[in-house]
Amino acid sequence: MDRIVVIGAGQASAWAVNTLRQQGFPGEIHVISNEDQVFYERPPLSKQVLSKEATYESLNLFKRDQIDQLSITWHKPDHATQIDRDNKLVVLESGKKLPYDKLLIATGSRARVPVQKWNDLNNLFTLRNVQDCERLSGVLEESGKLAIIGGGWIGLEIAATARKKGKEVHIFEYGDRLCSRSVSPEVSRFLKDIHEQAGTYIHLEAKNLELNESVNHKIIVDDAKDIVAFDAVVVGAGADIAKELGTESGLEVRDGIVVNQYGQTSDEDIYAAGDVAIHPLLGYSIQSWANAQNQAISAAKSMLGIATEYTDIPWLWSDQYDYNIQILGTYQPEKYEQLVIRESSETQKSFLYLDEHKRLLNVIAINDSKLIKLAKRWMQNATVLEPDQLSNSDFNLMKLKP
Numbered sequence: 001m002d003r004i005v006v007i008g009a010g011q012a013s014a015w016a017v018n019t020l021r022q023q024g025f026p027g028e029i030h031v032i033s034n035e036d037q038v039f040y041e042r043p044p045l046s047k048q049v050l051s052k053e054a055t056y057e058s059l060n061l062f063k064r065d066q067i068d069q070l071s072i073t074w075h076k077p078d079h080a081t082q083i084d085r086d087n088k089l090v091v092l093e094s095g096k097k098l099p100y101d102k103l104l105i106a107t108g109s110r111a112r113v114p115v116q117k118w119n120d121l122n123n124l125f126t127l128r129n130v131q132d133c134e135r136l137s138g139v140l141e142e143s144g145k146l147a148i149i150g151g152g153w154i155g156l157e158i159a160a161t162a163r164k165k166g167k168e169v170h171i172f173e174y175g176d177r178l179c180s181r182s183v184s185p186e187v188s189r190f191l192k193d194i195h196e197q198a199g200t201y202i203h204l205e206a207k208n209l210e211l212n213e214s215v216n217h218k219i220i221v222d223d224a225k226d227i228v229a230f231d232a233v234v235v236g237a238g239a240d241i242a243k244e245l246g247t248e249s250g251l252e253v254r255d256g257i258v259v260n261q262y263g264q265t266s267d268e269d270i271y272a273a274g275d276v277a278i279h280p281l282l283g284y285s286i287q288s289w290a291n292a293q294n295q296a297i298s299a300a301k302s303m304l305g306i307a308t309e310y311t312d313i314p315w316l317w318s319d320q321y322d323y324n325i326q327i328l329g330t331y332q333p334e335k336y337e338q339l340v341i342r343e344s345s346e347t348q349k350s351f352l353y354l355d356e357h358k359r360l361l362n363v364i365a366i367n368d369s370k371l372i373k374l375a376k377r378w379m380q381n382a383t384v385l386e387p388d389q390l391s392n393s394d395f396n397l398m399k400l401k402p
């Protein structure tokens, strides 16, 4: 094998390329990126970078000389427009045609704006990349009043950052609770409480939002109950998975590109990892930092013939105000038999969901990373747990053997 081509230069791409070289791949690596800044992490964009506690440089996964040592042939800024599977070529917007022996699709996802005409509003923002963050952080300094459309993780993090800066923040959520796709009603309530305590206004069931621009570029939000003017509106209404290259080239695609546990698509020479790919055990895309990194590492090794399964239990985190929120496992209400709440202090609390055999399915830990480490072992080993011990904050959980 002489040449590996990677589409995208985000987190999954970075870890894949690094792994290929670490494993001794001597051939050509070509990376196509439609962004100028490459190989950077996005989570701080809605947290420390937006609040200006961290710089854009701190996002970089590797130092300049480390990237040089990877001996990459860059195609940037450029955009992959087509995969010609018959001739094993990637076609670029610039007109280049890149042959590949193996190809990795690591195109991630894009911020979704649910109503097309909202894109024409001057002070409407999304947050997916460095440019978005630069625009948004500029306006955040100047605005007094901010509307956030979407009560998911990114919307809540932006709300927390803006509140810390003393802005008036209103969240408009279509559903009847926050983060409803990824957490239970109890956790949604917890999230609502911490935001309301911090002074954020939360408008649930905001189903018929109308957005219009006033003469002074304020955005008038009409939620069918109130009509309020905002200096800026941020849309955090989920992501569109950038799977079109997979669909158009005839790969098997569901909500993400379908891959097996080795990251291999329905074409044996094409792999996919990160937001654009499904999680092989769950069958849908997990949009998280850990997933992008670990699925890419496994795909890169597997491309080189070192078959490496990726079957990680999904894990993600969010930081809001003084709360570090970590989620292990997925929200599966149909399988939940029992909820155990462990509360060690006012700011340290966890929600543990057990199945009918008292095995852990899902944990949401607030300011408790130790619990997450233990829970991972319990879940991997299908440990049978005692709810009384879990809920007793005086009981040392280290005593529970995985």
Ligand SMILES: Cc1cc2nc3c(=O)[nH]c(=O)nc-3n(C[C@H](O)[C@H](O)[C@H](O)COP(=O)(O)OP(=O)(O)OC[C@H]3O[C@@H](n4cnc5c(N)ncnc54)[C@H](O)[C@@H]3O)c2cc1C
Pocket: 007, 008, 009, 010, 011, 012, 013, 032, 033, 034, 035, 041, 042, 043, 044, 045, 046, 078, 079, 080, 081, 106, 107, 108, 109, 127, 128, 129, 154, 242, 273, 274, 275, 276, 286, 287, 288, 289, 290, 292, 315, 316, 317, 318, 319
């Ligand atoms: C603001 C924000 C906060 C987040 N916070 C958290 C968090 O707290 N915890 C957590 O676990 N996860 C978080 N995430 C999610 C996490 O960052 C993503 O899951 C991760 O970045 C996915 O990595 P990826 O490599 O799959 O995609 P990306 O990092 O999106 O990289 C894909 C790259 O491919 C490029 N590209 C797409 N199509 C083409 C093409 N045709 N040609 C060339 N280039 C192309 C894109 O422009 C992009 O640069 C956050 C995401 C965002 C946006």
